[in-house]
Amino acid sequence: MTPLDPVEKLDAMVREQIIARGIKDPRVIEAMKWVPRDRFFPQAIESHAFDDAAAPIGYGQTISQPYIVALMTEALEVQADHRVLEIGTGSGYQTAILSKLTKEVFTIERHKPLLDQAFETLSRLGIRNVRFCFGDGSVGWPAHAPYDRIIITAGTPQVDDRIFAQLAEGGICVAPVGPLDEQSLIQFTKQENRILRKQICGVKFVPLIGEGGWPT
Numbered sequence: 001m002t003p004l005d006p007v008e009k010l011d012a013m014v015r016e017q018i019i020a021r022g023i024k025d026p027r028v029i030e031a032m033k034w035v036p037r038d039r040f041f042p043q044a045i046e047s048h049a050f051d052d053a054a055a056p057i058g059y060g061q062t063i064s065q066p067y068i069v070a071l072m073t074e075a076l077e078v079q080a081d082h083r084v085l086e087i088g089t090g091s092g093y094q095t096a097i098l099s100k101l102t103k104e105v106f107t108i109e110r111h112k113p114l115l116d117q118a119f120e121t122l123s124r125l126g127i128r129n130v131r132f133c134f135g136d137g138s139v140g141w142p143a144h145a146p147y148d149r150i151i152i153t154a155g156t157p158q159v160d161d162r163i164f165a166q167l168a169e170g171g172i173c174v175a176p177v178g179p180l181d182e183q184s185l186i187q188f189t190k191q192e193n194r195i196l197r198k199q200i201c202g203v204k205f206v207p208l209i210g211e212g213g214w215p216t
C-alpha cells in the first residue's frame with residue numbers, strides 16, 4: 001500500500017480525531033483542514049504531526065493535541081470580526097487556526113525562540129493578520145485591549161483579574177484552570193461585568209508561568 005501523503009493524513013486526522021469526537025462547528029473543521037499541522041513540528045518528529053497526541057516543541061513546551069485545539073477553538077465561538085488574544089503562542093499552530101477564523105489575532109509568548117519560530121512558520125504560510133509579542137501574557141496584553149475573545153493555552157491556577165478586565169462585554173475566555181498536574185477547561189463569559197463559568201472537561205497543560213500564573 002502507498003503511504004498516505006500529508007494532505008491525506010491531515011484529512012484523516014480531522015475525520016477521525018475531530019469530527020468523530022463531536023466537533024461540529026463547520027468553520028472550526030474547515031480551519032483544522034486548512035492548517036498544515038506538520039509545518040509546526042520540529043523536523044526530527046515531523047512524522048508524528050498527525051498523531052492523536054501533544055508533542056514536544058523545545059524549551060519544555062508542547063504543541064497541543066489536535067482534538068484539544070479544536071475543542072478550545074469551538075468553545076471560543078470566534079466570529080469573523082473578532083479581535084482575539086492568544087496567551088501562549090507555542091508553535092503557532094493554534095494561532096494559525098485562529099487567523100483563519102477572524103480578522104485580527106494577537107499572540108504573546110514568554111520563550112523568544114518559540115515566538116520567532118512561530119512568526120517564521122506563519123509568515124511562510126502567508127498569514128498576515130497576527131501580531132506577535134514577546135513577554136509575560138499571564139496578565140494579558142493590555143496595549144490592544146479590549147478583546148472579543150481570549151484563549152489561554154497553558155495551565156493556570158486562576159485567570160488573573162487583569163485578563164478579565166481586557167475582555168470586551170459579552171466576550172468569551174477559554175482557559176485550563178487548576179493545579180499543576182490537572183486542570184479543568186473552562187469557558188468564561190463576561191456579561192454585564194459579571195464572569196460566568198462553564199466547565200468543559202479535564203485537561204493537562206504545561207504551566208502558565210508569570211505574574212498572573214505560576215511562579216518561575
Ligand code: SAM
Nearest residue numbers: 063088090091093094109110137138208209210
Ligand atoms: N497553542 C500552542 C500550539 O499550538 O503550539 C501550544 C501552547 S503550549 C501548550 C503553552 C505555551 O504557553 C508555551 O509555549 C509556553 O511557553 C507559553 N507560556 C507559558 N507561560 C506564559 C506566559 N506567562 N506568557 C506567555 N506565554 C506563556
